[in-house]
Amino acid sequence: MKIFSKKNTIDTNIIAIAEDLGNTENVENVSHCATRVRIKVKNIDIVKINSLKENILINGVVVNENLVQLVIKKDIEQFNKDLLSSLGVSLKRVVNFYDVKLTTKKSFFKTLTDGIGLLVMPIIPYLITLSIISTIENIINGIEVNGSTIKDTGEFSKTLGSILKSLQKALALSFSILIPWSIFKLMKGSEAIGISLGVVLCGKDMVTTNDFMNSGRPLFDWGQNGQVGTDSVNWSFSDLASGYPWKISYEGQILPLVLIAFTAVYLERLVRKIKFGVVKEIFGIPSVMLIAFFIGQLLLAPIGMLITYGMNIAVLWATTHNIAKFVFNPLFALLLPWLVVTGFIQIFVVVALQQFMTYNATSINPMFTQLNISVATSVMAFAIMNKKNKELQKTAVPAYLIAFVGGSTEPALFGVALRFLFPVIAVSIGTTAGVIVTTASGVLTTMGPCSLLVFLTVIPQASTRPGFDMNTWGGTGFLWMAIAIIVTIGTTFLATILLSRLKYFKKLTKSILERDFAPVPGVTNEVKKTKVESKG
Secondary structure: OOOOOOOOOOOHHHHHHHHHOOHHHHEEEEEEOOOEEEEEEOOHHHOOHHHHHHOOOEEEEEEEOOEEEEEEOOOHHHHHHHHHHHOOOOHHHOOOOOEEEOOOOOOHHHHHHHHHHHHHHHHHHHHHHHHHHHHHHHHHHOOEEOOEEHHHHOHHHHHHHHHHHHHHHHHHHHHHHHHHHHHHHHOOOOHHHHHHHHHHHOOOOOEOHHHHHOOOOOOOOOOOEEEEOOEEEEOEOOOOOOOOOEOEOOOOOHHHHHHHHHHHHHHHHHHOOOOOHHHHHHHHHHHHHHHHHHHHHHHHHHHHHHHHHHHHHHHHHHHHOOOOHHHHHHHHHHHHHHHHHHOOHHHHHHHHHHHHHHHOOEOOHHHHHHHHHHHHHHHHHHHHHOOOOHHHHHHHHHHHHHHHHHOOOHHHHHHHHHHHOHHHHHHHHHHHHHHHHHHHHOOEEOOOOOOHHHHHOEEOOHHHOOOOOOOOOOOHHHHHHHHHHHHHHHHHHHHHHHHHOOHHHHHHHHHHHHHHOOOOOOHHHHHHHHHHHHHO
16 A cells, blocks of 8 residues: 655656647636536647547547537546646646636736735645644634533643643744745745744744734834733833834734745845855855845834734724624625635635734634535535536536535636536625624634534634624524524525526526536446446
């Protein structure tokens, strides 16, 4: 039994497929679902269809106008990545593997959102770990059973709760440290410098944004030291009456960290051009850290604090204010599926993380949960309505199950819903209905799965989290999250069915099912033949 996987090398058969398609010059778009890779080509006449059908990795080929569909025998995700590599696509710069455009010029905002996605990609394993640890920590320290939390049941559970709380805080800090590393990795800089820069800018003797803001003094009028609660804090590097320069920690300051990390990586590129090796290694490389640190502390840190604080206050106000939340949250929910489609969701994922790092709770993840549940429900409803289409079931069933349990909506959204359009409209409606419930009832969560497993992250009473001027309705957040999910599922299911009956969508659905989910000639017969032979 093999335990360790070998380094992946591209199969020559996949390279042959790329050549049969006409290579990069002839391919416009590559997308895939659970069983098929769909390639939109510029000129179908130069595609070698017969050669594709004879390829041992392909189980069937369907051609419809300029769309070529390949039914893959196994491991479609790896096949998709290898095909993209064969077409000259840099996988490190692909945010969404379910829909890759090779020829479209990106707008500024698309470039921005894709850039955020690329920065987040290397730290996804960390984000998963943070979510799991935060979930467990919330179960032990936050969820009440019979009026008390698990940590109150004994000395062992109290100790375990303290350990998990420390671990969760340390992981939250590491997020800020990993951002410079991710940028240095993306820009092919020295990753060790990126990590070191993150550690230096989040040093333990620095003062966090919350400490400054909780001092009760006017913005940027802090002096040499101040009072945070009952603690006296020295937050200046000097004895100047103004207190400037302040010892501002970059912990949780995502945008300022991005700015200083890019500054540092370009400084390193400049230093690398020094011809004399001794000068470069002894003076040039250390100067990257020195210059970046002084620019960061003297210039970007105060500005960054203003940006970070402003962002947190704005998001907090918009999502929790007694009046504003009933305008912002439903509107945000209505746009959520389209934000995913366009990639703009990346910005709000960062905002949600920023909020959690600051307040140890988030008002955004309950909305993300309704979105994921709604996407899963819409695709499930569509699959039920077309249950006789076996090709659709192969894609739809695993896609909506993943969305329900894991909270990953890309397979369902890009593999099914977006192709038919009306399921995405139903998602907008269903998400909005569920978000209205969580907004009105005052539901907060920690970081964790935005799926049916969200109950592991629900905070029973919002009033227990400082910073959120909210109260949860009677019955705790668990009850109202459950009601919200039921409302989301019911509304989305009904909206999907009703929209599917409109004449325009009926016609569109029929044409797309025939184009993208029609049985592949020969594949079914081959399977039946094999079964007959095995019986004989």
